[in-house]
Amino acid sequence: MGELLILNGSPRAPRSHSRRLADLAAGCWKGNTVCRDILGADLNGLCAETGRASHVLLVFPLYADALPVPLLKFLTALEESPPQSRPVVSVLINCGFLEPHQNDVAVEMVRLFCRQNGYPLGSALKIGSGEAILDTPFRFLVSRQVRRLVRSMSRGACRTFSVTMPLTRRQFVSASTAYWLRYGRSRGVTKSQMETMDIEPDGP
Ligand SMILES: Cc1cc2nc3c(=O)[nH]c(=O)nc-3n(C[C@H](O)[C@H](O)[C@H](O)COP(=O)(O)O)c2cc1C
Structure with missing residues (x-):
């Protein structure tokens, strides 16, 4: 199964929705899991940890249709100090709008980074409908998709999942x-x- 490194790229990491999603994903992984907030972390240390993991899950919010700054800084550091061993990189992204497809471009940005830097592509989960969803009766929809994401990651598959609130x-x-x-x-x-x-x- 190997070690899963979960990196939270939210600019408000300690009280972020991404933190809650990261905890859900950590609970589904059968092997060792290490969770880190990128915000305020030693980026070189995170690059070294990336090289020791077999899988990395990037959990982050959509910011201005793209990647939030802490995650961009981490990817820049990773480009400058690449680890010898490259883990499989998966994505768990959430956004404030209802439609999960708002996240498409950001997921493609991560995949482009992976292709250009030699990281095997893992799976992705795109969540729409903002940060309230875990406190609504629709929470089970998110939990189910997070379980599917993690199962897909552990099988080495490259699948994409999405979920949102079933509202107009x-x-x-x-x-x-x-x-x-x-x-x-x-x-x-x-x-x-x-x-x-x-803000x-x-x-x-
Ligand atoms: C500065 C800023 C920019 C954002 N840009 C978008 C956006 O382009 N599209 C979107 O759907 N949501 C956007 N959001 C909403 C966040 O993606 C959403 O609130 C997310 O759940 C926050 O996750 P977090 O708590 O993990 O940081 C933005 C939020 C902020 C504060």
Whole structure:
């Protein structure tokens, strides 16, 4: 089975949705698992760990239709300090819009990196509908696809899976707006404050 290195590429790693997804994936892998946040990590250390793993799972959010900065920095470091042994690289990506296909280009970016740098391609799971899904009755849909992803990785397959909430766009917009307003209220943040460009000013 070998060792699985799970790397969380979220810019808000400690309290990210990606962290929760990474934990789900770790629970499904039968061999040894090591989970790391890329944010704040020693990138050379992560490159060395990459060389010791048989599989790497990159877990990250879609940012501006592309890869978030911590993950970009890690891939740059990996290009500059390539490990001797190359693990199979799989992807678990999630995005805020309803449609999982929003993630297509970002997955292709990772696959291009793998092809150009000699990493065998593993499987991918694309999740739509934002970070609320694990706290809804649709959680089981995500858990099921994460299990399928990990099973596919352990078989050495190169498959792509996707999942989202089974809602219409109108229902999703209405439910997600209500979710974010409730979320803001519970933290003393108003709608107009959420509409500013300040992103987690007291964040990590
Ligand atoms: C700066 C920023 C850019 C984003 N860009 C996109 C985007 O292009 N498409 C999308 O569907 N979601 C986008 N999102 C939403 C995130 O992908 C989504 O909230 C994700 O669940 C966050 O995961 P995390 O908690 O692991 O960081 C963006 C979020 C932020 C903060």
